Amino acid sequence: MITAAVQEREHYLNASYGIKSWLLTKDHKRIGLLYLATITLFFFLGGAFATLIRIELLTPQGDLVSSETYNKLFTMHGVTMIFFFLIPSIPATLGNFFLPMMIGARDLAFPRLNLLSWYLLVVGGLFSLFAMLAGGVDTGWTFYTPYSTSYSNTWVIATAVGIFIAGFSSILTGLNFIVTIHRMRAPGMTWFRMPLFVWAHYATSLIQVLGTPVLAVTLLLVLCERLFHIGIFDPALGGDPVLFQHLFWFYSHPAVYIMILPAMGVVSEIISTFSRKPIFGYGFVAFSSVSIAVLGFLVWGHHMFVSTQSVYAGMVFSFLSYFVAIPSAIKVFNWTATLYKGSISFATPMLYAFGFIGLFTMGGLTGLFLACLGIDVHVTDTYFVVAHFHYIMVGGAIMGFLGGLHFWWPKMTGRMYPEGWAKLSALTIFLGFNLTFFPQFILGYLGMPRRYHVYPEEFQVLHVLSTAGASVLAVGYMIPMIYLIWSLRYGQIAVANPWGATGLEWKTASPPPLHNFDETPIVTHEAYDYTTVMEEVIEVG
Amino acid sequence: MSEHIDSVKTYVLVFAALICATLATTAVAFVDLGPFSVVVALAIAVCKMLLVALFFMHVRHSTKLTRLVLLGALMWLGILILMTLTDFSTRGALGVPGR
Amino acid sequence: MANQAHEETLALREQFDTEAQQKDASTLGMWIFLVTEIMFFGGMFLAYTIYRSTYPEIFAVCSSSLNVYIGAANTVVLLCSSFTMVLAVRSAQLGRQRAIVFNLILTLALGFVFLGVKAYEWNEKFVEHHIPGPGFHFEGIAQQGPAQLFFSLYFAMTGLHALHMLIGGGILTWLIIRTKQGAFTAEYMTPVDVAGLYWHFVDIIWIFLFPLLYLIDRHLK
Structure with a gap:
């Protein structure tokens, strides 16, 4: 009975047509889709750089690119993936789309600011894209001084300006989310009835608001230093480059949590939905998000154990770093406990969620190795570090992103994706990912440094394995790209709540009407209350 | 958030206090207090900040x-x-x- | 359809249910924006703290080369502008449109006096070769590098502050025009209120910049 009405029913996609109706939209759902298109583009651009890196590393000699080009490749891979894909990935797409719906609001608190954020990301992206096309940048995504300020002859300024602008996009998104969560909740939607996805985004927004400005001012100082040689980070004038590192990592360590926290939010939704149980220890999971955000600001010095940072500070930062393991472990244990005696179905989003839990656990545990002063000195700047953060960022954040994308695809587009293909690609990605990055743990432990394109022959076998894995991974990423676009036209029509999930976003039609709900929902239950959903399903039939 | 409208008199008093604090911090900078000069300077600045925030930015009604x-x-x-x-x-x- | 499509007005945008909700949201939004500003300036305050504690004597000598009387006078000017701003907000709360315009114009004028004085001071630095860069020279001390650091921080901090003043000036101009158009009433004056928060914040930044830059160990001289 719902499907029959779909053709005529007005929703946010057919409410208006034309380029202008998209580029000037204030609708958070459309802006979410604009972000989705933008970051997908950057994802494949960053992926192209990664491909070149992996092909170069097939052989021990530098036969594909020169060392200068290689420096540019890993820099542009990092810059693109971190600032233009991972940071906006889940918050700006899925968060933008579903956060207002989950709390029963018509839109974010500041819709025009939301559109402005998207434009800022695009403009920032264009600056960085220009830098890449004009000749690239070779400082590494970390822009360490004094190399970035005094010595590099590449497009540091254009790239940094791009990141500076994109940073404001991130700040404004965070600001918008915080105000929305505080002020726009539907009647009855108390803080402890909010889905954990919303809690995770609240924590993420805190980091965006508190951390990103420090990156902005740091980049501004780097720009001044490079343009006018004012000496803030220049040892020749008595400045200290380690101060740059402090300022940079004050943002960039918590930035890792900007990437992973929203993915954790997605996983909480998926795990609960597909085991048909409320999340075990809801309050603990909610507060662990916030405490990860807070603790994330106290540990940045662990990126600087081999700099001239004092040994005492190193010990303090090392000690504090271990604490991040506590809220992270709370989450993993509570997800597992949720599965216990649940009625589990292995739908595609659930496969991604399982992938997330396994890979995040590995990434997290190897993070403990790196938090330890002594071991870190041994593996600093080796492939061990590379493997560790890819387990978090690719294995964690991207798994979460893809899981969420599949989970909410029916709601966003009104179409189902082909389940068989989706499962196949989830499996391909999981296998390809492990084949790519597990050998890198071993490489790093054996002493292969990162950021080199020439290496001793005994490392070749592991590098070949890694490159082979990367090709599998690339195929895994291409498949969803194809079938998701295919499903827009040919996919099965989606009903309002295909998974029998509990969130408010499932209580409205797929795709949602222009103002999300026909009537403002009134919330009377805790999150993940499956008894009420079952009753509704029985009623609707 | 109910509207509180402060009297002009309150604002004038706060403004006068801010001016006095500015003169005080300038004067005290010429006195040798050793390491305490920066403490005094910052303490006065914090007081001024509190005055501006509490009264001019209405934090006390917020x-x-x-x-x-x-x-x-x-x-x-x-x-x-x-x-x-x-x-x-x-x-x-x-x-x-x-x- | 209880949910949607109330008429969109300035005081009640589509996404909000009540005018109070919109006002609360706008105010909270501005406060959170100010949080980001605190962290933005915070990076510079950190750099200042580190370098002042590393080179205390040089910072004292360099600080003493700034004209403290001009600095203090300019602080008073800025405090006056905060005072007129708060009067503008008060007039807006009472719905007195002409008083809003009058106070906003005063605020804007005082803001420009501040910027004018600042420009005069910067110009002095040009004349004295105290601009960081290849032409930098500070008389009477051996270590030119750290002296240059002081002036780098001086220009970065006062420059960024002045930029915020300029943006504030733009906002005030817009408010004056909108007030004359009769956009604000006692019931809807959120933009005036929120702009006031911004202006006072910029004032607070200067309240810290003044002692930190101008008043380091003046007694030595």
Whole structure:
């Protein structure tokens, strides 16, 4: 009975047509889709750089690119993936789309600011894209001084300006989310009835608001230093480059949590939905998000154990770093406990969620190795570090992103994706990912440094394995790209709540009407209350 | 948030206090207080900040949330500065050359 | 359809249910924006703290080369502008449109006096070769590098502050035009209120910049 009405029913996609109706939209759902298109583009651009890196590393000699080009490749891979894909990935797409719906609001608190954020990301992206096309940048995504300020002859300024602008996009998104969560909740939607996805985004927004400005001012100082040689980070004038590192990592360590926290939010939704149980220890999971955000600001010095940072500070930062393991472990244990005696179905989003839990656990545990002063000195700047953060960022954040994308695809587009293909690609990605990055743990432990394109022959076998894995991974990423676009036209029509999930976003039609709900929902239950959903399903039939 | 309209008299008094504090901080800078001169300067600045925030920015009529936001921001500024000072103030403290 | 499509007005945008909700949201939004500003300036305050504690004597000498009387006078000018701003907000709360315009124009004028004085001071630095860069020279001390650091921080901090003043000036101009158009009433004056928060914040930044830059160990001189 719902499907029959779909053709005529007005929703946010057919409410208006034309380029202008998209580029000037204030609708958070459309802006979410604009972000989705933008970051997908950057994802494949960053992926192209990664491909070149992996092909170069097939052989021990530098036969594909020169060392200068290689420096540019890993820099542009990092810059693109971190600032233009991972940071906006889940918050700006899925968060933008579903956060207002989950709390029963018509839109974010500041819709025009939301559109402005998207434009800022695009403009920032264009600056960085220009830098890449004009000749690239070779400082590494970390822009360490004094190399970035005094010595590099590449497009540091254009790239940094791009990141500076994109940073404001991130700040404004965070600001918008915080105000929305505080002020726009539907009647009855108390803080402890909010889905954990919303809690995770609240924590993420805190980091965006508190951390990103420090990156902005740091980049501004780097720009001044490079343009006018004012000496803030220049040892020749008595400045200290380690101060740059402090300022940079004050943002960039918590930035890792900007990437992973929203993915954790997605996983909480998926795990609960597909085991048909409320999340075990809801309050603990909610507060662990916030405490990860807070603790994330106290540990940045662990990126600087081999700099001239004092040994005492190193010990303090090392000690504090271990604490991040506590809220992270709370989450993993509570997800597992949720599965216990649940009625589990292995739908595609659930496969991604399982992938997330396994890979995040590995990434997290190897993070403990790196938090330890002594071991870190041994593996600093080796492939061990590379493997560790890819387990978090690719294995964690991207798994979460893809899981969420599949989970909410029916709601966003009104179409189902082909389940068989989706499962196949989830499996391909999981296998390809492990084949790519597990050998890198071993490489790093054996002493292969990162950021080199020439290496001793005994490392070749592991590098070949890694490159082979990367090709599998690339195929895994291409498949969803194809079938998701295919499903827009040919996919099965989606009903309002295909998974029998509990969130408010499932209580409205797929795709949602222009103002999300026909009537403002009134919330009377805790999150993940499956008894009420079952009753509704029985009623609707 | 109910509207509180302060009297002009309140604002004039606060304004006068701010001017006096400015003159005081300038005058006291010429006195040799040793390491305490920076403490006094910052203490006066903090007082002025509180006056501006509480009266001109209406924090004294504001919600708990606004105060929490402000307090949080100052705490995070504290984290940034104190944690970095943990490094700079303990260089060489443990006798490791150069660290 | 209880949910949607109330008429969109300035005081009640589509996404909000009540005018109070919109006002609360706008105010909270501005406060959170100010949080980001605190962290933004915070990076510079950190750099200042580190370098002042590393080179205390040089910072004292360099600080004493700034004209403290001009600095203090300019602080008073800025405090006056905060005073007129708060009067503008008060007039807006009472719905007195002409008083809003009058106070906003005064605020804007005082803001420009501040910027004018600042420009005069910067110009002095040009004349004295105290601009960081290849032409930098500070008389009477051996270590030119750290002296240059002081002036780098001086220009970065006062420059960024002045930029915020300029943006504030733009906002005030817009408010004056909107007030004359009759956009604000006692019931809807959120933009005036929120702009006031911004202006006072910029004032607070200067309240810290003044002692930190101008008043280091003046007694030595």
